[in-house]
Amino acid sequence: MKLSTDQKRFLQEWMDFLKIPSISADSSYNSDVQVAAEWVENALKKAGCTTVEIFPTKGHPIVYGALITDSTLPTVLVYGHYDVQPPDPLELWESPPFEPVVKETELHPEGAVFARGACDDKGQMFMHIKALEVMLANGPLPCNVKFMIEGEEEVGSNHLEDFVKNNKEKLDCDIILISDTGMIAQDQPSITTGLRGLSYMEVKVTGPNRDLHSGLYGGAVQNPINVLCEMIAALRDENKKITIPGFYDRVILPTKDEREAMEKAPSNEELFKKSIGIDAVAGEEGFSTEERRSIRPTLDVNGIWGGYTGEGAKTVIPSQAHAKISMRLVPDQDWEEISHLFTTYFKSLAPEGVQVEVQTHHGGYAYVTPIDTLGYQAAHKAYAETFGIAPVPKRGGGSIPIVPMFEKELGVKSILMGFGLDSDAIHSPNEHYGLFNFFKGIETIPKFYQYYRELWENKESV
Numbered sequence: 001m002k003l004s005t006d007q008k009r010f011l012q013e014w015m016d017f018l019k020i021p022s023i024s025a026d027s028s029y030n031s032d033v034q035v036a037a038e039w040v041e042n043a044l045k046k047a048g049c050t051t052v053e054i055f056p057t058k059g060h061p062i063v064y065g066a067l068i069t070d071s072t073l074p075t076v077l078v079y080g081h082y083d084v085q086p087p088d089p090l091e092l093w094e095s096p097p098f099e100p101v102v103k104e105t106e107l108h109p110e111g112a113v114f115a116r117g118a119c120d121d122k123g124q125m126f127m128h129i130k131a132l133e134v135m136l137a138n139g140p141l142p143c144n145v146k147f148m149i150e151g152e153e154e155v156g157s158n159h160l161e162d163f164v165k166n167n168k169e170k171l172d173c174d175i176i177l178i179s180d181t182g183m184i185a186q187d188q189p190s191i192t193t194g195l196r197g198l199s200y201m202e203v204k205v206t207g208p209n210r211d212l213h214s215g216l217y218g219g220a221v222q223n224p225i226n227v228l229c230e231m232i233a234a235l236r237d238e239n240k241k242i243t244i245p246g247f248y249d250r251v252i253l254p255t256k257d258e259r260e261a262m263e264k265a266p267s268n269e270e271l272f273k274k275s276i277g278i279d280a281v282a283g284e285e286g287f288s289t290e291e292r293r294s295i296r297p298t299l300d301v302n303g304i305w306g307g308y309t310g311e312g313a314k315t316v317i318p319s320q321a322h323a324k325i326s327m328r329l330v331p332d333q334d335w336e337e338i339s340h341l342f343t344t345y346f347k348s349l350a351p352e353g354v355q356v357e358v359q360t361h362h363g364g365y366a367y368v369t370p371i372d373t374l375g376y377q378a379a380h381k382a383y384a385e386t387f388g389i390a391p392v393p394k395r396g397g398g399s400i401p402i403v404p405m406f407e408k409e410l411g412v413k414s415i416l417m418g419f420g421l422d423s424d425a426i427h428s429p430n431e432h433y434g435l436f437n438f439f440k441g442i443e444t445i446p447k448f449y450q451y452y453r454e455l456w457e458n459k460e461s462v
């Protein structure tokens with residue numbers, strides 16, 4: 001891929017941005033998170049936003065930018081995040097996570113940038129800043145634009161809700177545009193029409209008041225790790241249905257027609273298995289792999305610890321055992337209700353001889369969007385033009401809790417125009433994002449503005 005002078009500069013700027021370790025989960029990186037916010041502030045100014053402000057929160061700052069060229073035109077609000085996931089386990093990275101490098105891979109013969117945040121979401125968010133620059137270089141903007149770029153997405157967007165509630169006028173817009181999801185393949189663009197909700201829990205099982213010699217006490221007292229494993233096992237039955245009473249009560253299953261339409265989206269189970277090195281898929285009875293990872297709720301242990309995990313062997317009955325457990329939710333499950341149902345049920349599973357504590361971390365609602373909106377149609381036309389292939393709608397399995405919150409607070413729909421691939425390894429070691437995808441995004445985004453304006457004008461004139 002031969003890069004133009006501008007493209008080389010965009011790539012260089014993106015790689016500079018990736019050098020900032022803006023890990024929102026780890027407070028020892030707070031000053032880097034601040035540096036990343038200032039980097040975004042500066043990038044928005046350079047791209048042509050006339051109003052740019054950093055809003056401190058009790059957590060990490062929110063960067064806001066705007067360019068209102070004509071108040072009679074529609075306004076696009078771009079949302080993204082500059083924070084990243086922790087990079088560990090570090091030893092599995094082939095090059096250091098905050099020293100971005102371009103490498104060629106089978107899927108990315110033109111090269112991909114390897115770094116934490118390369119795709120999620122620094123790379124995808126930065127495409128929008130560069131797209132603004134490109135649009136302004138080519139004439140007047142088809143729509144007004146606003147940016148809201150946050151630094152706490154990866155830890156639950158805890159302070160964004162208040163910001164949105166208190167700044168409705170500032171955020172006033174006609175459509176929200178987000179690149180923080182993926183597409184099916186390089187030659188099959190797709191537009192994400194749904195996101196799952198989330199309920200994130202942490203549990204602690206406490207037995208004896210200290211770690212004990214497992215010979216002197218073993219067999220006569222509860223072992224908190226054994227108990228925790230049994231309790232976790234009881235959360236799902238042999239068909240992988242979640243056993244929490246009431247868990248499925250509000251679940252809306254798409255209609256038969258909707259499910260048939262979804263099955264038409266290209267997918268390849270053999271490739272899916274191969275790409276993650278497994279020899280068999282597993283999941284809830286009665287649903288396909290694609291359905292299991294989009295329209296069905298799940299319960300997964302994300303981490304489990306306790307006892308002795310150091311080198312060699314230590315014969316011990318631990319005093320405590322811990323686990324982090326999260327549930328992906330679908331419409332119309334209510335994450336606070338699910339957290340409550342989980343807590344009650346989990347505690348009820350505790351045998352005598354242990355104490356159980358359950359804590360709710362954060363959560364969010366699921367989201368679905370229709371495809372007959374101006375925003376969806378504009379995105380459809382934009383992808384169709386730049387890829388030469390019509391994009392297909394696809395429900396996603398991940399969560400962006402802010403999206404349903406935008407709809408509730410601002411009454412505005414979000415268009416999830418992602419350019420990533422499942423193979424980008426977001427949240428994993430060796431995260432990367434293709435140059436093809438990055439530059440295709442910068443090419444497609446201005447088309448969205450153009451078509452959104454055109455469709456909006458046609459609608460106004462009828």
Ligand code: BES
Nearest residue numbers: 120153154155156180181182396398399
């Ligand atoms: N960008 C992801 C979400 C995503 C990725 C959605 C790919 C669909 C396809 C986002 O940064 C993320 O990781 N969200 C978290 C939730 C958050 C509350 C921590 C997630 O889905 O685990």
Ligand code: MN
Nearest residue numbers: 120121153180
């Ligand atoms: Mn993201």
Ligand code: MN
Nearest residue numbers: 085120154427
């Ligand atoms: Mn993420």
